[in-house]
Amino acid sequence: MASDIDMPGPVCLIKNVKGQLIANQEALSILSAIQKPVVVVAIVGLYRTGKSYLMNKLAGKNTGFSLGSTVQSHTKGIWMWCVPHSQKTDHTLVLLDTEGLGDVEKGDPENDCWIFALAILLSSTFVYNSMGAINQQALDQLHYVTELTDRIQTRSSPDDDDLENSAEFVSFFPDFVWTLRDFSLELKVNGEPISADEYLQNSLRLLQGISQKEKQFNMPRLCIRKFFPKKKCFVFERPAHGKQLNQLESLQDQDLDPSFVEQVAQFCSYVFSCSEVKTLSGGLKVNGPRLKSLVTTYVNTISSGGLPCMENAVLALSKIENSSAVQKAITYYEQQMSQRVQLPTETLQELLDLHRTCEREAIKIFMDNSFKDIDQVFQSELGTKLETKREEFCKKNVQASLDHCSALLQEIFSALEEDVKQGVYSKPGGYSLFIQKREKLKKKYYEEPRKGVQAEEALKTFLQSKEDVADAILQTDQTLTEKEKQIEVERVKAEAAEAASKQLAEMQEKNNQLAKEKEKSYQEHVEQLTEKTKQEQAQELEEQARIFKLKFEEQVQLLTEGYQKEIKKMQDEMICLQNRKPKRKWYKLKF
Template identity: 70%
Template sequence: MDSELQMPAPVCLIKNAEGKLMTNEEALRILSTISQPVVVVAIVGLYRTGKSYLMNKLAGKKKGFSLGASVQSHTKGIWMWCVPHPIKPKHTLVLLDTEGLGDVEKGDNQNDSWIFALAILLSSTFVYNSMGTINQQAMDQLHYVTELTDRIRAKSSPEQNEEDSAEFISFFPDFVWTLRDFSLELDIDGKSVSADEYLMNSLKLVPGTGHKEKNFNLPRICIRKFFPKKKCFIFDRPAHRKKLCKLETLHDDELDSEFVKQVAEFCSYIFKHSKTKTISGGIQVNGPRLQNLVLTYINAISGGDLPCMENAVLALAQIENSAAVQKAIAHYVQQMNQKVQLPTDTLQDLLDLHRVCEKEAIEFFIKTSFKDINQTFQKELAAQLEKKRDEFCTKNIKASADRCSALIQEIFSPLEEEVKQGTYSKPGGYRFFTQQLHELKKKYQEEPGKGVQAEEILQQYLQSKQNVSDALLQTDQTLSEKEKEIEVERVKAEAAQASAKMLEEMQRKNQQMIEQSERSHQEHVKQLTKKMERERKELVEQQERTIALKLQEQARILKEGFQSESRQLHNEIQNLQKKLSAPKPLCVIS
């Protein structure tokens, strides 16, 4: 669906009916068809604050998400609109519009908290939309952010009762606050400031340990701790109040020019700066992965559990790693069928082709798998590749045996017919028979394409005709008893030599298989080690970014005079630095 992604209108992704959150099959099916990486932008805010208008603009449409024209909340649950990303080639922009928070008709604050939490879990950019200025009332309405640690877990079994905010920073989205109908001048203490500076000033804490001060500071602390990147946009009133009910039908020249400019700046920022949605380990999310995240979170909530990022990633890894094994095996089989012409001349010829195809299969698995705990799936891949290799070896043996048997039938059948007719049952017949046999053996050995069973099938045939040879020898009257005894010993010696040669060949083949198994193991280790080193580097970079953000926040909090909060951040930074400096052994496949 990527190249022809056409969603003429949004569809409901998560239904909110009778106090229960449920997924919508049509929306999940659409996600399952999007193989491209997704940039997910979610918007939340009080109902009737114009969220849907902004989302329609991001979709490049006037209509789509329901704006509503009354005081009722129109959007229920979470609605989704997938459109080609306007400036990122081969990316899909997924827009999530949420039902208005604080809907008086709903009377259920519990669902509001879940909608808020899901919007954060699913998005790479989280837009909070509110009216007017950032005052205490606006902060009080954002109390959902203070409940996030009660709604979301980063790890399935945190080491402490309270999870470090660093765990959340690693997967929380960027935060954008949009202020609608903003009518004040952007200045602080008489100095003109940007919208971002206005936001940072509004997030300053007030000193004191009383109930009032704690209530004031808590949402500000949460926003500062959980969201590493923060941005603010202000919007003038779009038009006269009477025109607002027809907002989606108005042309830009009928709207306030400053508002049109502000919306364009907002859209430009979202398009340029919203990141591809990723999960733990820097894994990019595509449509099917987003689909599975939605299902995992909703199932957890429905079951009375807290959505857990680590569990969601592990559940996703189970699905994708299992599929990666099967796809890698399918790739191996396809490549072997294309490259191998059975029978091969030698076992080594087959093993050389196996090694090339095996390497490609491992590369495919390594590229598409993630969070393969204890290399469970890679070990499964190794076992299946070995099984498939052995199957090709068996097919190779059979193809060679069939080819050789047919060749022996073709070459030696005239000799057998002459034996039946008594051509060699006369004086001197034995020597004539052995001469003919030698010439036919030479002819057989000169035939190309016999494969790995050439000598064994020949020896089996010759062994089956030994009685005929013995009878001709004993009845040949031109040979003395002494000559017959010498001939018997010669034949025995020749047979023993052939058996020894076959045994040596068998041992050589066994050694080749052992050496190939070792090479296969080394290929797995080599590719896995490179991957783990790459992931380790990415993790270090992520932790260094988190430390840098926390150091910035600590400096700001210390400057504001909050010693206790500064010490807490200091401890979190130290814990991260310890993790960063601790050598982590590479766990490779055994």
């Protein structure tokens, strides 16, 4: 269980080997075992700014993520620590510590851009850690955010009109937290105290004007505001003085500045209580295996020279999930049928009724575990497999009936066969005695319960196998005239013809039942798909409403700043968002 996860320390999730990003299989295996929803907190920032210290505190430890004590960047790649969530027992907290941005030893700034992009793509809360105040230098260092649209695609085939639509990104992007370390300024404006959040909001105000200077000033601010509508800021005083800073791992809270200790506690409390589960479009909550799939897809795409596409990553994940959902549904169906069906069933309809009940439950399991099943490819696969399984059970039912009836006939007619061997009926009037005995035994056979769907066929086959015996007794019975013998032969033929006609009628009835069952199965699939579609559309509308609300709040803020150009852009985005209706499902079930 996810709550029992035992990671004594972090492991590398994404290796950075000479600028090449590689997913670490050990870390991916750990993620595979986490079935509970994950809250993913990633931290980025310049190297040697104390990112790892905050992540260790979120893990409830002083040590874990490497702090380092020199001017060199210590963390390489992206490291992961999965710990039980301190406040939500049904969640797992996944902490991602990234290598420091701007390390001169790396030489390739391209690598920093990808680390930054991956932290955003994988997290539900994104922490940007920097030193000192929010000034133009701090925002210039955050230039990675201005390059996100060049690094990340929301859809595999974006429309040209949507390239500037930040609503596409808002639906995928995490919450934004800016942590300011060694902050020494007073939080005041015009002599009045302000909160850290207000300080951040003021720092992101735009300049009026259209010159290159204003554009350069506004670009990072606009990107932060548009991509991250939910923003939070924390300021931290210097934790200690002098060489003590190099010993943070070994220092206790009483050895640190009390204000710093309190600020760290507030930061951790916010993350624990406000950070959401990593969620994909359509409201799908991410667990360990799903996070593993996202990591694999994004890293492989980057390594192959492509741009990470959020839609493609979700679709790749959906294929894995939907394939698993099909298998879960089939496994459940097989288990339930094996438990509920006692072969042979008395009638075919009895078996079909049990099948329909188990099928309905299996389809629901598929619906509960599947998402984004484009053109119902996997549901169609499920339908085909359920139909095959139904046919298999029908065949098993037939065979079970045949086996049972054959054994029953051998048991019931064994006395008659023994009498034939003893010559009991090889005498005048023997044929009449033989027929009487045979009819009596047939009646006994009919009285036996639960013979199954092959009761008549088994009896017909059995009696046919004994026709030579009956004919021999008939021909040797001297009390019967040749005409009487001929009449009896004709009667036997008539009985056989009647039995064949009855068998044909039963076969036609069976085919009619199976045809009706196939139609009922199809309707069951359509009904459950219709219900799921309604739920998905409701979730999509809810997501649009959330984005619309955030965009509206940002528009109000821009209005107070008098920035008309951006207001017009945002209004266009909101109109586009309003006009975007949930996609209608066109059912393409094929089975």
